[in-house]
Amino acid sequence: MVPLRPGDPAPRDPVDVLVEGTQVTAVGPGLPSPGSTVVGGVREVDADGRWLVPGLWDQHVHLAQWTLTSGRLDLAGAKSPEQALAQVKERVEEYPELPVIGWGHRSAGWDRDVTVSELDAVSGDTPVVLISGDGHHAWLNTTALLFLAMPVRDSVVREAEWFAAYPRLATLVGNDGTSPEAYRRTLDHAASMGVVGLVDFEFSGGVADWQERWAAGCDLLKIRMSTYAEGLDDVLTRGLRTGDPLPELDGRITMGPLKIISDGSLNTRTAWCCEPYGDAHRLEYPSGQPNLSGTELRDLLRTAHRNALEVACHAIGDAAVAEALASYADTGARGSIEHAQMVNRADVATMARLGIRASIQPAHLLDDRDLTEKIWGERSARCFAFRWMLDDGVTLAMGSDAPVSPLDPWLAMAAGVHRSADDRDAWHGEQALTPQEVLAASVDGQPMVGAGSRGDLALLDSDPLAASDSPADAATALRAMTVAATWVDGQEVYSAF
Known part of the structure; x- marks a missing residue:
């Protein structure tokens, strides 16, 4: 049998797949059975004609925040400050002794700015922290501001000040929501969707935290641990480079990139753009602004490159993307643009020329x-420009940015294919991808299941590449996908059998 190559159609008839150790060693019809002398002692799984694909990766997760989300006040449906305040008031009245941590409101769609004083009026002395759905600002009451040692003000806390304060939330709510047991539940759920690996961009924590979690049962999936500038000294002191196993742990958890948040977000109108926002009259910075100067950004990239660390540079606005790419070019650093939400056409070609990956989260377009x-306005034609990227040769790596979007690779793939969350036509459907393209962007560069490929596998109950009448139908099928089993390094981590 001639070995399959990437891009070849799947076999018409069922085949056997042999996994030995951490690798697939053979694919073909009629491989020796587990009882033979060639494959003695191998466990056999009867897949009953299901579809086997490389295991999925979520390339952008804030794992602690996603784990905590289930216990937070869900404000995603709040259409106004008044609705959010009513939900807070109800929660405080029900549990007056417990802090309120909310998540998910989208204040950019509200008709006015909010104040601390109105939150104080419904919350009293109960600490309240309401984190926006993009994670880039938080609406706190005075009690929470004081508890987190932040200056009292009558406005929300944004960007770098909020990112610095976020780790202190544990002093307010404790660590129950991010205990190893809670992490393990999150990892189990990810495995049930065919996920074999995650890139963790959590704001707090580091090597010591992962060593503790790993020993306490969180050694289920493959993890790449990122660092921010605040944790960079510890990473450099340990001599860790991107791809290195974390010390005292097995090779499934490795050092990831240096994460840099170079600009803000659409929801907070802090994404750095080449032109002013449509409602610039409301804004202190009409075009958004960078979080770092060009010199500061390049200094971080040089440090990372000098120490063999890749960089994951958050850039949402088109000006931020252009500056990030210029910084990569000036320093020789390698890595990714995280989000690349609005881009200029020429910058996509530059991204391809420099070999910089686009780490994209298609489900964001459903909300945004x-x-x-x-x-x-008309700049929306340059948003989530996945087709431009792929056609120009940019490597796509898909993820969720959970909890901004759910940790659900099938939702992300569906959004990339159809670009609509309702009955409306696809939003700029010219930028849509095919099911094969979104799947290829979700498997961490593993093009197919074949001899020599990793033993990271997902067994699906239906064909993810099945012919469909329209992108909408293909997206519906992807959202409905169910997983029968998942393996990491040849070891079963989830089974529905």
Whole structure:
């Protein structure tokens, strides 16, 4: 049998797949059975004609925040400050002794700015922290501001000040929501969707925290641990380079990139753009702004490159993307643009020329569609420009940015294929991808299941590449996908059998 190559159609008839150790060693019909002398002692799984694909990766997760989300006050449906305040008031009245941590409101769609004083009026002395759905600002009451040792003000806390304060939330709510047991539940759920690996961009924590979690049962999936500038000294002191196993642990958890948040977000109108926002009259910075100067950004990239660390540079606005790419070119650093939400056409070609990956989160477009049209207008044609990227040769790596979007690779793939969350036509359907392209962007560069490929596998109950009548139908099928089993390094981590 001629070995399959990437891009070849799947076999018409069922085949056997042999995994030995951490690798697939053979694929073909009629391989020796587990009882033979060639493959003695191998466990056999009867897949009953199901579809086997390389295991999925989520390339952008804030794992602690996602793990905590289930216990937070869900404000995603709040259409106004008044609705959010009513939910807070109800929670405080029900549990007056417990802090309120909310998540998910999208204040960019509200008709006014909020104040601390109105939150104080419904919360009293109960600490309240309401984190925006993009994670880039938080609306705190005075009690929470004081508890987290932050200056009292009557406005929200944004960007770098909020990122610095976030780790102190544990002093307010404790660590129960991010205990090893809670992490393990999150990892189990990810495995049930065919996920074999995650890139963790959590703001707090580091090597010591992962050593503790790993020993306490969180050694289920493959993890790449990132660092921010605040944790960089510890990483450099340990001599860790991107791809190195973390010390005292097995090779499934490795050092990832240096994460840099170079600009803000659409929802907070802090993404750095080449032109002003449509409602610039409301803004202190009409075009958004960078979080770092060009010199500061390049210094971080040089340090990372000098120490063999890749960089994951958050850049949402088109000006931020251009500056990030210029910084990569000036320093020789390698890595990714995280989000690349609005891009200029020429910058996509530059991304390809420099070999910089686009780490994309297609499910964001489902939430951001209407707001983008409102405040970026015709620039929406340059948003989530996945087709431009792929056609120009940019490597795509898909993820969720959980908890900004759910940790659900099938939702992300569906969004990339159809670009709509409702009955409306696809939003800029010219930028849509095919099911094969979104799957290829979700498997961490593993092009197929074949001899020599990794033993990271997902067994699906239906064909993810099945012919469909329209992108909408293909997206519906992807969202409905169910997983029968998942293996990491040849070891079963989930089974529905």
